[in-house]
Amino acid sequence: MKRILIVEDQPDIRELVQVTLSLGGFEILVADNGCAGVELAQKAKPDLILMASMLPGEIDGFEATRQLRKDPVLTDTTIFLLTAHGRQNEFEMGRDAGADGYITKPFSPLSLIRKVDEVLG
Numbered sequence: 001m002k003r004i005l006i007v008e009d010q011p012d013i014r015e016l017v018q019v020t021l022s023l024g025g026f027e028i029l030v031a032d033n034g035c036a037g038v039e040l041a042q043k044a045k046p047d048l049i050l051m052a053s054m055l056p057g058e059i060d061g062f063e064a065t066r067q068l069r070k071d072p073v074l075t076d077t078t079i080f081l082l083t084a085h086g087r088q089n090e091f092e093m094g095r096d097a098g099a100d101g102y103i104t105k106p107f108s109p110l111s112l113i114r115k116v117d118e119v120l121g
Contacts, residue, residue, distance in 0.1 A: 002120045003027045005046040007037030007064065008082060009055050013105065017050060020109040021116060034059035038067050041074060048119055050103070053083045053090055062097040069098035078119050 004026045008014040031037040034055045053061040068074045081094045084105045
């Protein structure tokens with residue numbers, strides 16, 4: 001079973017993503033801030049990470065992505081940043097941090113499943 005880590009501080013979005021993907025047969029792990037997300041990713045070694053770009057606390061999604069890319073075990077793990085803005089500078093910041101792509105909020109459950117299926121097959 002493929003493992004997906006959701007790092008999202010907004011409970012409603014986190015729950016929507018969690019329920020949608022668990023119905024797709026994925027094992028779901030969740031964290032509500034960047035520090036917890038990095039720690040959980042290093043322990044659980046997920047196949048995919050869905051990371052909010054803006055997170056409360058010490059590190060945001062961009063910095064969390066940078067930290068994960070430095071971990072040799074997680075170098076090839078796919079990371080998608082979740083963003084509500086979709087601004088060009090955010091895309092560039094995400095790319096520079098090491099993100100593989102973006103999912104712009106709001107998104108439909110069906111489009112999320114399609115995107116995840118593309119990555120995880």
